[in-house]
Amino acid sequence: MKRIKKAFTGLKSLAVGLGVTGRAFYAKNVTVIYPKEEVDNLASYRGHVELVGKEDAPDVPKCVACGSCAKACPSNAFTILCPVPPKEGEAASDPPVMGPAPQRGAKTPSKFILDFSLCSLCGQCVKTCPTKGLRFSNDPYLVSFTREDLKLDLLARLHSQAANSQPVPVPDTESVDK
Ligand code: SF4
Numbered sequence: 001m002k003r004i005k006k007a008f009t010g011l012k013s014l015a016v017g018l019g020v021t022g023r024a025f026y027a028k029n030v031t032v033i034y035p036k037e038e039v040d041n042l043a044s045y046r047g048h049v050e051l052v053g054k055e056d057a058p059d060v061p062k063c064v065a066c067g068s069c070a071k072a073c074p075s076n077a078f079t080i081l082c083p084v085p086p087k088e089g090e091a092a093s094d095p096p097v098m099g100p101a102p103q104r105g106a107k108t109p110s111k112f113i114l115d116f117s118l119c120s121l122c123g124q125c126v127k128t129c130p131t132k133g134l135r136f137s138n139d140p141y142l143v144s145f146t147r148e149d150l151k152l153d154l155l156a157r158l159h160s161q162a163a164n165s166q167p168v169p170v171p172d173t174e175s176v177d178k
């Protein structure tokens with residue numbers, strides 16, 4: 001009797017296991033086989049941060065080179081450079097000497113580099129920016145063999161996006177954790 005009970009329990013367990021396997025086998029896939037397929041639900045995806053262009057001039061950043069994002073970044077991932085104004089009585093050098101933002105008189109950055117290898121995607125920079133000049137990109141395919149490749153020139157990226165008129169979905173910046 002004990003053996004029959006044991007066999008019945010084993011069979012029941014087998015049936016339950018096969019049921020789970022069968023349901024998983026016929027369930028709709030939740031992943032895609034990249035690169036044959038790509039996902040299209042990236043509206044809320046948090047890729048590396050990128051500059052936002054002005055509505056009436058997409059290749060001009062909203063950024064006013066205040067340096068707040070660089071200051072707020074816990075990973076020191078930004079290098080934002082602007083021309084250093086000459087001291088009183090000195091002539092302006094050509095090319096101008098560059099220094100970290102903010103610099104007196106500079107209303108826009110001359111260089112805006114993000115070292116994505118340092119970034120933890122914490123969102124402090126997006127939250128801090130007073131002009132809503134930063135957002136998360138929706139590029140999930142950024143891969144590299146070297147850290148150097150992850151130093152992203154965000155100004156060049158913005159210019160390239162504007163030139164190619166790539167559709168850049170407006171992200172939900174309100175969803176950044178407060
Ligand atoms: S906080 Fe915004 S405006 Fe200030 S430097 Fe960063 S991106 Fe530019």
Ligand code: SF4
Binds near residue numbers: 072074077123124125
């Ligand atoms: S998301 Fe966080 S770690 Fe990444 S650049 Fe912005 S502030 Fe720095």
